[in-house]
Amino acid sequence: MTTAATTAPERRRRRLSGSNFALGAIGLFSIGALLEILPRIGVMDRRFFPPSSEILTMLLRQLGEPGFWTAVGQTMRGWAIGLTIAMVAGVLAGVVIGSIPVLREFTASTIEFLRPIPSVALIPLVVLLYGTKIQSALILIVYAAFWQILVQVLYGVADVDPVVRDTARSYRFSRWTQFKQVVWPTALPYVVTGFRLAAAVALILEVTAELVIGVPGLGRNLGIAQSSGAVTLTYALVVAIGIIGIIINLFARYIERRVLRWHPSVRRDVAA
Amino acid sequence: MSIDTTPAPRERIDTTTPALDVRGLKKVYTGHGRDVEAVRNLTFTIRSGELVCIVGPSGAGKTTLLRCISGLLDVTDGEVVLDGKKVTEPPPGMAVVFQEYGRSLFPWLTVRQNIELPLKEKGLKKAERAEKVQTAIDAVGLTDSADAHPWQLSGGMQQRVAIARAVAYEPSVLLMDEPFAAVDAQTRADLEDLVRDLWHKFKVTVLFVTHDIDEAVYLGERVLVLSHRPTVILEDVKITLPDERSQLETRSTKEFADLRHHVYEQIQKAKQGFRPDGDTA
Ligand SMILES: Nc1ncnc2c1ncn2[C@@H]1O[C@H](COP(=O)(O)OP(=O)(O)O)[C@@H](O)[C@H]1O
Numbered sequence: 224m225t226t227a228a229t230t231a232p233e234r235r236r237r238r239l240s241g242s243n244f245a246l247g248a249i250g251l252f253s254i255g256a257l258l259e260i261l262p263r264i265g266v267m268d269r270r271f272f273p274p275s276s277e278i279l280t281m282l283l284r285q286l287g288e289p290g291f292w293t294a295v296g297q298t299m300r301g302w303a304i305g306l307t308i309a310m311v312a313g314v315l316a317g318v319v320i321g322s323i324p325v326l327r328e329f330t331a332s333t334i335e336f337l338r339p340i341p342s343v344a345l346i347p348l349v350v351l352l353y354g355t356k357i358q359s360a361l362i363l364i365v366y367a368a369f370w371q372i373l374v375q376v377l378y379g380v381a382d383v384d385p386v387v388r389d390t391a392r393s394y395r396f397s398r399w400t401q402f403k404q405v406v407w408p409t410a411l412p413y414v415v416t417g418f419r420l421a422a423a424v425a426l427i428l429e430v431t432a433e434l435v436i437g438v439p440g441l442g443r444n445l446g447i448a449q450s451s452g453a454v455t456l457t458y459a460l461v462v463a464i465g466i467i468g469i470i471i472n473l474f475a476r477y478i479e480r481r482v483l484r485w486h487p488s489v490r491r492d493v494a495a
Numbered sequence: 496m497s498i499d500t501t502p503a504p505r506e507r508i509d510t511t512t513p514a515l516d517v518r519g520l521k522k523v524y525t526g527h528g529r530d531v532e533a534v535r536n537l538t539f540t541i542r543s544g545e546l547v548c549i550v551g552p553s554g555a556g557k558t559t560l561l562r563c564i565s566g567l568l569d570v571t572d573g574e575v576v577l578d579g580k581k582v583t584e585p586p587p588g589m590a591v592v593f594q595e596y597g598r599s600l601f602p603w604l605t606v607r608q609n610i611e612l613p614l615k616e617k618g619l620k621k622a623e624r625a626e627k628v629q630t631a632i633d634a635v636g637l638t639d640s641a642d643a644h645p646w647q648l649s650g651g652m653q654q655r656v657a658i659a660r661a662v663a664y665e666p667s668v669l670l671m672d673e674p675f676a677a678v679d680a681q682t683r684a685d686l687e688d689l690v691r692d693l694w695h696k697f698k699v700t701v702l703f704v705t706h707d708i709d710e711a712v713y714l715g716e717r718v719l720v721l722s723h724r725p726t727v728i729l730e731d732v733k734i735t736l737p738d739e740r741s742q743l744e745t746r747s748t749k750e751f752a753d754l755r756h757h758v759y760e761q762i763q764k765a766k767q768g769f770r771p772d773g774d775t776a
């Protein structure tokens with residue numbers, strides 16, 4: 224029995240990433256090896272493409288520097304605060320708009336207009352307002368992540384099965400119970416998907432704000448390394464940011480699985 | 496299933512007071528540029544404690560009728576009266592078992608929680624809830640699956656959960672919309688016996704809708720035969736089978752065959768265009 228067919232593609236993706244884990248590791252290792260060999264035999268220019276072992280060594284050295292960890296902390300803090308604000312605002316707005324049909328119609332075109340504006344287009348504005356303060360990054364993150372969450376929550380709230388709705392009505396559930404016991408559990412898979420998408424977007428915008436505006440964090444260090452010609456350090460920081468991205472994604476998936484234990488995309492059906 | 500878990504009977508079957516009164520019910524679906532007259536004119540009364548089956552072909556408006564009775568759908572004309580009160584929204588004394596049973600259970604709750612939720616909403620205390628839930632679970636034979644989620648159960652078991660939820664609610668009228676249309680024959684026979692069993696045990700008034708003539712005759716004390724759309728009642732057949740029924744014995748009696756034949760004939764006549772109201776559809 225499948226209650227929510229909408230998450231079918233997600234299920235497929237999960238299975239793929241699970242069974243092909245070994246293959247993925249081999250692929251990653253091969254590329255690493257290639258990027259080690261090509262600069263060494265001169266096919267790639269060593270000045271711009273240091274061998275991967277040098278990048279790795281540099282990264283390991285960075286792990287011993289307190290300054291590196293400060294930057295990691297700054298990046299993660301901006302990411303977490305921005306994501307939290309976007310989550311709370313997106314879920315609240317989505318639930319309210321989604322539950323009131325008139326409001327939904329009323330806001331539909333506004334949302335469609337505002338949503339495609341890339342968050343980075345706000346950079347000139349936030350620089351004027353806050354310069355290199357953390358608020359600059361937060362505004363960019365919240366703007367980008369908010370839409371991801373809002374749209375998912377709107378879909379989720381609209382996805383209540385008519386039979387479930389009738390069941391709730393026939394047992395005379397109050398409006399609050401209908402929300403708590405029916406609408407919210409139905410919307411939850413969408414909320415969590417929104418969270419996962421927003422978590423990734425939030426990191427991108429945090430690093431962008433650091434790199435472009437100069438908000439403190441790994442991105443700013445990356446910009447400084449690049450402009451001072453520290454090529455290997457530049458690459459090492461890129462790898463570090465990539466690893467943070469992977470960790471954030473794993474974290475989001477872990478949350479997803481915890482929250483949706485009963486859900487078709489996570490659960491295993493026992494009987495047909 | 497032990498007998499002593501059965502709650503004290505609320506009252507003896509009272510065959511004189513009407514539990515449910517449907518008067519001149521008409522439902523026309525409007526919108527999408529065309530009107531569908533699903534139900535033309537239905538009038539019938541179900542007395543307290545009766546088990547009445549409504550049989551009619553697919554598309555006859557059976558679901559429409561039940562949704563009107565349960566207050567989920569506004570009627571176009573006529574009225575539904577439950578326990579002396581006109582139905583305008585889902586009334587307190589009614590429980591519905593839907594045709595799409597799998598979708599009517601909350602997948603995020605366990606069997607026990609599914610059954611308990613309406614009782615919580617009714618304002619029952621925790622201990623009382625636990626007792627009623629357990630009684631219902633035992634009565635439908637799901638004792639071992641009480642803490643499973645609905646999607647871990649087979650179709651027949653899911654339907655048992657939906658039935659247990661309705662029974663635990665202690666409605667004065669229980670509506671069932673083709674509840675066994677999607678389960679296999681063996682499970683279906685078991686569930687039919689379960690319905691009669693629960694009806695005996697909990698003294699609830701049951702309105703059971705089906706498209707299956709055999710099922711209607713086997714289960715009911717009365718069978719209302721519906722025409723094709725626009726729907727009216729062709730006949731109100733009294734089922735004279737004995738109170739204790741068994742799949743094997745009852746279904747092979749001459750009486751069963753005669754009743755079945757009679758109902759079948761009515762439906763055949765309807766197919767050929769016969770209508771008691773004189774119109775041709
Ligand atoms: N929401 C609706 N809008 C328009 N027509 C409907 C709607 N629901 C049911 N109908 C029509 O009403 C008729 C009766 O449907 P239904 O009550 O589901 O019949 P049954 O349950 O007996 O199979 C059918 O012709 C169906 O197409």
Ligand SMILES: [Mg+2]
Binds near residue numbers: 557559594672673
């Ligand atoms: Mg139907």
